[in-house]
Amino acid sequence: MYWNKTRECMSREELRFHQFQKLKDTIDRVYHNVESYRHKMQQRGIIPEDIKSLEDLKVLPFTTKQDLRDNYPTGLFASPLSEIIRIHASSGTTGKPTVVGYTRRDISNWAELVARCLVMGGGRRDSVVQVSYGYGLFTGGLGFHYGAEKLGAVVIPTSGGNTRRQVMLMKDLKTEILACTPSYALYIAETLEEMGIDRNELHLKTGIFGAEPWTENMRKEIQEKLGIKALDIYGLSEVIGPGVACECGEQKGLHIFEDYFIPEIIDPVTEEPLPPGEKGELVITTIDKEGLPVIRYRTRDITSINYEPCACGRTHARIEKLLGRTDDMLIIRGVNVFPSQIESVLMAAGETEPHYLLIVDRVDNLDSLEVWVEVSEKLFADEVRKLEDVRKKIASDIYTTLGINVNVRLVEPHTIERSEGKAKRVIDKRKM
Amino acid sequence: MFVKQISVFLENKPGRLSEVTRVLSEKNIDISAISIADTTQFGILRMIVNKPEEAVAAIKEAGFPVSTTDVLAVEVADRPGGLNHALQVLRQADVSVEYLYSFIKRNEDKALILFRVEDPQKAVKALEAAGIKLYESNEIASL
Ligand SMILES: [Zn+2]
Numbered sequence: 001m002y003w004n005k006t007r008e009c010m011s012r013e014e015l016r017f018h019q020f021q022k023l024k025d026t027i028d029r030v031y032h033n034v035e036s037y038r039h040k041m042q043q044r045g046i047i048p049e050d051i052k053s054l055e056d057l058k059v060l061p062f063t064t065k066q067d068l069r070d071n072y073p074t075g076l077f078a079s080p081l082s083e084i085i086r087i088h089a090s091s092g093t094t095g096k097p098t099v100v101g102y103t104r105r106d107i108s109n110w111a112e113l114v115a116r117c118l119v120m121g122g123g124r125r126d127s128v129v130q131v132s133y134g135y136g137l138f139t140g141g142l143g144f145h146y147g148a149e150k151l152g153a154v155v156i157p158t159s160g161g162n163t164r165r166q167v168m169l170m171k172d173l174k175t176e177i178l179a180c181t182p183s184y185a186l187y188i189a190e191t192l193e194e195m196g197i198d199r200n201e202l203h204l205k206t207g208i209f210g211a212e213p214w215t216e217n218m219r220k221e222i223q224e225k226l227g228i229k230a231l232d233i234y235g236l237s238e239v240i241g242p243g244v245a246c247e248c249g250e251q252k253g254l255h256i257f258e259d260y261f262i263p264e265i266i267d268p269v270t271e272e273p274l275p276p277g278e279k280g281e282l283v284i285t286t287i288d289k290e291g292l293p294v295i296r297y298r299t300r301d302i303t304s305i306n307y308e309p310c311a312c313g314r315t316h317a318r319i320e321k322l323l324g325r326t327d328d329m330l331i332i333r334g335v336n337v338f339p340s341q342i343e344s345v346l347m348a349a350g351e352t353e354p355h356y357l358l359i360v361d362r363v364d365n366l367d368s369l370e371v372w373v374e375v376s377e378k379l380f381a382d383e384v385r386k387l388e389d390v391r392k393k394i395a396s397d398i399y400t401t402l403g404i405n406v407n408v409r410l411v412e413p414h415t416i417e418r419s420e421g422k423a424k425r426v427i428d429k430r431k432m
Numbered sequence: 433m434f435v436k437q438i439s440v441f442l443e444n445k446p447g448r449l450s451e452v453t454r455v456l457s458e459k460n461i462d463i464s465a466i467s468i469a470d471t472t473q474f475g476i477l478r479m480i481v482n483k484p485e486e487a488v489a490a491i492k493e494a495g496f497p498v499s500t501t502d503v504l505a506v507e508v509a510d511r512p513g514g515l516n517h518a519l520q521v522l523r524q525a526d527v528s529v530e531y532l533y534s535f536i537k538r539n540e541d542k543a544l545i546l547f548r549v550e551d552p553q554k555a556v557k558a559l560e561a562a563g564i565k566l567y568e569s570n571e572i573a574s575l
Contacts, residue, residue: 375441375474380497382439382548383530384469384476410474412443414495 003119003151004112007259008314012307015258015315020054022287023262027051027060030293033078036071037295057262057285058273062296065098068238073099079291089137090237097137100237101291107146109288113243113257114147120248120255120312121206121231123177125152128203130170132180132188133211135159139241140211144179147243153177160184163191174203182214182222182230189225199227208233210242213324213340217347232321238297239284245319250311253318260288263317264296265305268326279304281326282319300326302338330360330426332367335404339425342371345397349390357416361429369406371398374413433556434502435569436484437546440477441497444470452477455494461487464572465546467533478533480505480546482573503546504555505535505567510543518545518564525558527551535572544572 002008010018027048030037040061041047050056068076073096077084085104089097102110118129129148133140141159148155156173158166160180167188169175178185185207192199204226210233222230234254235242245256256263261284265274268281282299302323310318324338331337339358346356355374360367373394381387391408398406417424442448449468456463465480481487484500491498508514522529528550535544544567549555559566 375497377492377497377499380439380441380499382437382476382478382499382501384471387441387474387476388471410441410443412441412448412495413497415443 001119001122001124002314003116008116008255008257008316010259010315012315016054018259019262019287022259023054023057023285024048024051026285026287026289026293027295029078029290030295034076036067036076054262057264057296060295062271062283062298063294064298065238065300068098069096072096074101076294077101077291078293079103084291086142087137088139088142088237088241090139091137098238100139103290106240106289106291108150109260110143110240110243111146111150113240113260114144115151116257117208117231117233117243117246118147118151118153118177120246121177121208121229122249123148123151123153123206127151127153127177128156128173128175129153129177129179130156130158130166130173130175132158132160132166132178132184133242139235139237140179140181143235143241143243144208148179163188164195167191167195167197170204171197171202176203176205178204178207178226178228179233180207180209181211182209182218183212185209185222185226185230186218189222192225199225202226204228206231208246210234213322213328213338215340215344215347216321217344221347234301234319234322236299236301238292238294239286239299240289244284247321248310248312248314252310253306253320255310255314255316256305256319258316261286263305263319265303268300268302274304276305276307279320279323302326328426330358330369330428332360332369332404335402337369337402337404341401342398343425345401346371346373346394349394349397355413355416356425358426359429360426367430369404371395371406371408372411372416373408374416375410376413433504433566433568434552435480435505435546435567435572437501437503437548438479438481438484438487438491439499439501440479440491442468442470442475442477444473444475449475449477451494452491452496455490456481456487459483459486459490461490464537465533465535465544467531469531478531480535480572501548502552503548504552504559505572506545506547506559507539507542507565507567508545510538510541514543515545517562518547518559521558521562521564522547522549522555525554527555527558 031048083103084101086102089099131144135141207228207230219230231247233246235244245254247254264283265280274280282301286293303319306318324340357372359370395408462482467478469476530548532547
């Protein structure tokens with residue numbers, strides 16, 4: 001099942017033709033409407049007419065989050081405010097938030113993309129969709145909401161929080177598709193256990209989870225605990241929000257909607273393009289956006305791209321499940337560490353709940369990493385020796401995977417703060 | 433033949449032990465033996481109580497990982513060499529002892545020791561053959 005078969009299954013040749021037309025329009029748009037883009041192109045002596053093929057995209061300069069900050073709040077908008085009907089903003093960990101704007105057409109296109117994702121997850125006109133992403137400035141809630149409405153589904157806009165009530169509604173209204181962060185999905189699963197509700201009392205079929213990196217092991221756990229198929233959705237507000245890419249039922253990579261976005265993978269350090277299959281930073285150019293088009297936007301997300309045809313029939317390329325953000329990357333004693341790698345080790349150990357916290361510190365000028373792991377009922381043993389063995393095994397598995405020595409600390413359940421939005425996985429005391 | 437022991441995971445930080453004892457006293461549960469095995473980071477609290485199922489539920493509710501283990505409640509003479517006798521019997525039967533601790537209450541001139549052994553069946557056989565008395569759960573409750 002497809003939401004828009006013509007677009008989702010168009011031949012690669014047609015797609016490239018479509019992309020080139022749209023790219024030219026976008027470059028014209030930003031050159032004439034956005035001072036910052038015009039200035040950057042002029043500095044390099046480029047005019048829109050120089051873009052004669054899709055490959056010429058590579059001569060254009062990158063856009064970064066810093067560009068959005070420098071042009072705070074609306075300096076990169078390519079539409080007058082009279083055309084803008086919605087603002088979203090991402091929380092700025094340093095200083096000002098990033099503000100993004102949408103025209104009526106952008107909102108409609110975004111809903112189209114999310115509707116495609118919902119159909120990938122088995123969504124239909126009569127599906128009940130519960131949106132447990134936060135509503136408000138964050139794009140998750142409203143992005144899903146409009147997409148589910150476009151599909152014609154029954155939308156339950158629970159937003160995040162008040163989990164027991166969410167579970168009650170989920171059960172009573174027979175929710176079939178749940179949209180939230182993967183960590184919140186696990187929290188919901190825990191709440192079910194606490195409330196003594198069996199997953200078979202629910203009607204959940206699919207979860208569409210995103211807004212934070214999560215591992216295959218976490219997917220396995222969510223699928224088992226909730227009895228659903230868990231699909232990964234990708235998006236970022238600077239590009240549009242959730243719905244940039246999503247997994248189909250094959251669960252072998254996320255189709256990136258190439259009729260709206262041109263993806264590239266680059267080496268984050270040398271900025272050179274990388275061939276399909278190689279891991280690098282995802283760079284996106286929006287080609288059908290009015291309010292805030294972005295040219296070669298550095299997402300800081302690490303993935304690889306695959307142009308092989310997919311069994312589902314969609315022709316759009318697939319990106320690999322996100323491996324973490326370059327921002328989340330911790331450099332510990334010179335080794336690049338993604339929290340998701342530690343999570344994989346913990347879950348592969350099979351003995352722990354995926355609740356962990358990484359505490360990075362610097363002692364005597366040497367980086368140290370402490371991994372707090374909550375002791376689950378399953379992991380707990382009556383003998384000190386067995387618990388010590390668990391600790392040692394986790395530490396040695398991390399050493400095998402990452403090549404760094406860590407101190408593993410076993411903590412009581414619920415010691416580590418549960419978030420209802422993004423999970424806090426790292427405390428870096430070196431920055432305090 | 434065996435007695436149900438409750439084990440609880442505790443982090444090594446102030447107030448955790450008293451949190452468990454508070455939960456139990458609220459449910460009017462009586463502790464007849466208690467011990468803690470600890471490391472620098474965490475400890476394992478082990479207890480014999482009069483209402484094990486209720487205790488497990490209450491401790492779980494309070495958020496602690498908890499498990500139950502079968503242990504042996506062995507009667508020894510409360511004088512020098514009393515414990516040694518039981519240990520010699522086990523050694524001769526080639527049963528190794530994981531840990532042991534004693535009851536708070538005594539039965540007249542006898543002390544009661546809890547044993548966690550590697551091979552409980554074998555241990556029972558050896559101790560009984562040596563004429564050493566093992567207590568059942570109901571006998572402990574009536575002490
Ligand atoms: Zn597919």
